[in-house]
Amino acid sequence: MTLLQKVWDAHTVRKLPNGQTQLFIGLHLVHEVTSPQAFDMLRARGWKVRYPSRTVATVDHIVPTRDQRRPFMDVMAEDMLSALERNCREAGVPLLDLNSGSQGIVHVIGPELGITQPGMTIACGDSHTSTHGAFGAVAFGIGTSQVRDVLASQCLALDPLKVRRIQVSGMLASGVYAKDIILEIIRRLGVNGGVGYAYEYAGDTIDRLSMDERMTICNMSIEGGARVGYVNPDETTFDYLRGRRFAPQGEAFDAAVTWWRSMASDTDAHYDDTVRLDAGAIRPTVTWGINPGQSVYIDERLPRPADLEPAARASLAEALDFMGFQGGDPIKGTRIDVAFVGSCTNARLSDLREAARVVRGHHVAPHVKALVVPGSQGVRLAAEREGLDRVFTEAGFDWRNAGCSMCLAMNQDRLEGREVCASSSNRNFKGRQGSPTGRTLLMSPAMVAAAAIAGEVVDVREMTRGH
Amino acid sequence: MAIETIRQVSGTVLPLSGDNIDTDRIIPARFLRSVSFEGLEQHLFADDRAQVDALGGAQHPFSDSRYDGATILVVNANFGCGSSREHAPQAIRRRGLRAVVGESFSEIFFGNSVALGLPCVTAAPEAVDTLMQMVARDPAVQVAVDLSELQLTAGTHRFPISMPPAARDGFLDGSWDATGLLLDRYEDVEAVAARLPYVR
Numbered sequence: 001m002t003l004l005q006k007v008w009d010a011h012t013v014r015k016l017p018n019g020q021t022q023l024f025i026g027l028h029l030v031h032e033v034t035s036p037q038a039f040d041m042l043r044a045r046g047w048k049v050r051y052p053s054r055t056v057a058t059v060d061h062i063v064p065t066r067d068q069r070r071p072f073m074d075v076m077a078e079d080m081l082s083a084l085e086r087n088c089r090e091a092g093v094p095l096l097d098l099n100s101g102s103q104g105i106v107h108v109i110g111p112e113l114g115i116t117q118p119g120m121t122i123a124c125g126d127s128h129t130s131t132h133g134a135f136g137a138v139a140f141g142i143g144t145s146q147v148r149d150v151l152a153s154q155c156l157a158l159d160p161l162k163v164r165r166i167q168v169s170g171m172l173a174s175g176v177y178a179k180d181i182i183l184e185i186i187r188r189l190g191v192n193g194g195v196g197y198a199y200e201y202a203g204d205t206i207d208r209l210s211m212d213e214r215m216t217i218c219n220m221s222i223e224g225g226a227r228v229g230y231v232n233p234d235e236t237t238f239d240y241l242r243g244r245r246f247a248p249q250g251e252a253f254d255a256a257v258t259w260w261r262s263m264a265s266d267t268d269a270h271y272d273d274t275v276r277l278d279a280g281a282i283r284p285t286v287t288w289g290i291n292p293g294q295s296v297y298i299d300e301r302l303p304r305p306a307d308l309e310p311a312a313r314a315s316l317a318e319a320l321d322f323m324g325f326q327g328g329d330p331i332k333g334t335r336i337d338v339a340f341v342g343s344c345t346n347a348r349l350s351d352l353r354e355a356a357r358v359v360r361g362h363h364v365a366p367h368v369k370a371l372v373v374p375g376s377q378g379v380r381l382a383a384e385r386e387g388l389d390r391v392f393t394e395a396g397f398d399w400r401n402a403g404c405s406m407c408l409a410m411n412q413d414r415l416e417g418r419e420v421c422a423s424s425s426n427r428n429f430k431g432r433q434g435s436p437t438g439r440t441l442l443m444s445p446a447m448v449a450a451a452a453i454a455g456e457v458v459d460v461r462e463m464t465r466g467h
Numbered sequence: 468m469a470i471e472t473i474r475q476v477s478g479t480v481l482p483l484s485g486d487n488i489d490t491d492r493i494i495p496a497r498f499l500r501s502v503s504f505e506g507l508e509q510h511l512f513a514d515d516r517a518q519v520d521a522l523g524g525a526q527h528p529f530s531d532s533r534y535d536g537a538t539i540l541v542v543n544a545n546f547g548c549g550s551s552r553e554h555a556p557q558a559i560r561r562r563g564l565r566a567v568v569g570e571s572f573s574e575i576f577f578g579n580s581v582a583l584g585l586p587c588v589t590a591a592p593e594a595v596d597t598l599m600q601m602v603a604r605d606p607a608v609q610v611a612v613d614l615s616e617l618q619l620t621a622g623t624h625r626f627p628i629s630m631p632p633a634a635r636d637g638f639l640d641g642s643w644d645a646t647g648l649l650l651d652r653y654e655d656v657e658a659v660a661a662r663l664p665y666v667r
Binding site (some may be wrong): 022156191430 | 486553637662
C-alpha cells in the first residue's frame, strides 16, 4: 500500500452514502484570512469547535513586516487579527501570535515547531498546505466552508485520490535547487496535470534532500494541480523532528518513529501512474509567464507561438502580452525592479543561507528594491544568530519581520505599476504581488539574490563560480 | 438545516474564455482583507476587467451589460486553479450565477463550489466552444443545465455534461452541505480519534 492509502485508512470514519469518505483530520491549522467567516458560520448554527486541542492558529497573511505595533496602522489588518484573537479565545484554540516568538507563515511554523508529523491528516484553509506532506502527512488545502466543517466535526468529506509516483534520480548540479526540481515537474506535467492525484515524490534525489528542500517541493504540488504531495518519512524526517517543541519526547518519540515508519509506502505498493525525472539534467529555472508551468532554463529562450500546437498559442500569446516579452527572447538579462526572498515556498533558514552566500561581499543594484522576509520569527532569530541579517542589510536588502508579505501582497509589501519582481515565492499569476499589472519571475532564492545584485536575471552558477 | 435540492439550473449564459484562470484573477487578494464575504461580487475579476475595458474594444464579459442577469458561467480548462480562497466561488454565486460549465476545474475550487450549492459541470471542449459562440451571437439564448439527466440544452443543441457522482448525488438529494452528515454518529469519529497514536 502507499502512504496515502495507509493514512487514509487510518483516518477513515466511514464511507458516506454518496461514496465519499468521511476522514478524521488530525491537525487543523488556522489563519486570519480564511477562518473568520467559518467561525461566524459556526456561531450561526450554534456549533462549537470540537477538537480545539487538534487546532492551532497563527497570523501570517496580513501582518505588516515593518511596524508591528498594535493596533496596526492598517485598520483592516487590525480587524482581521482581532477577529482571530477573539475566535481563538472563545473556542480555546491556541494562537501563536506576534508576541509568542513562534509566529510565522503557517506552513513554516507547523514543521519547525514539530506540530506537523508523519502519518497525520492535516487541513488548512490555504492551498499550500501540501507543504506538510514533506513529513509523510496527507495535507489538504480547503476553503472556508470546509474550515467550518473541520472546526465543527474535525472531519472532511472527500473523494479518494489516485497516486502518481514521481521518481527523481541523479545528482543535482551546483546552483540547482529543490525549487528548480518542482518547477521542472510542473513544466513537464502541466499546471493541471495533477488534478485528481496525490504526488508521491521519491527516488535517490529526493532521499538526499533536507526537510526544508522537501517542503519546497511539496509546497508547490498545488501549482501542478495536485492538492496533496508527499515524501515518505525516513531518517531525515525523524532527525528533523527529534527534540522539536511539539514532537513526542523520549520513549514516546521512539514509539512514534515505529508508527511513522510503518506508514511509509510499501516497496510493492501499486501506483496509478509513475513518472521519472533525471535531476542531473535540470538547470536553474525561471518562469516567464503567468502560471508556474511557463518556465525556461536560465540559458533558454522563451517559446514562440509558432513553435506550439494551435490550441496552446492563445495562452502563450496572452502571457507574452501581459509580461511584455517576445517569443524567442532570452530570459537571461531581463531587467528586474524588485527582489523578494520570502514565502512558504522558500523562506526557511537554509533558503536564507543560500541567498546570503550569493549576496556576501556584493551590493544590490542601484535600481532594485530588495527585501528578505523570513518565514517565521524562529527563522528570523536563527538567521540573526548566524549574522545573515547583516549580510543582507550590508548588501542593501531590507530585513523584515515574518509573514506572507509580497507573495500575495495582503499587507503593505507590494509591487507598483509594471514592476518586474524576481521572487522566491510560488505564484506568478497576473496581479499576484499586489499590482494589477505587476510581473513576477519565480526562481530559487539563490537566483533571486543573484538577480538583485546584477539588477537583471542572471545565472547564479556564474555568480558563485570560484567561491 | 433546510434541505435544498438542485436538479436544474436554467437561464442565460456569461461566457468567459481562457484556460487556467486562477482564483487571484477571479478575486484579487486585496479584496480578501475583510472578515466577511459580503459585497465580494463587486470585485469579481476587478483587475482583468479594468485592463480589458481600458483597451476600448470589446468589454470584459463581467463588465458587459449584455450578460447582466446571466445565471450560468461558461469557462474553459482548469478554471479556479491556485489559491484555495472560497471568496472566488462566493463572489461568483453572489453575482447571481447558479452553475458553472467548463472543460475542467481545479479540485479545491470545485469542492468549495459544492459546499456553497454552486454546481460545476464539465463538458467537452467542442461543446464549450459551440456554447460560447452561440452566446456571442445571441446573449439571450436560453440554456438549461440538467444534473439529473447530465445534459445541457442550449436552443436546439444538446450536449452531455458530467460531474463526479458524489457531488451530483449531493445536489440531487439536497445533501451537498456536508456538515450535518459529518456530525451524525459522532461516536464513530471519537473511536477513530482514540485509535490514532498521536491524538491524546
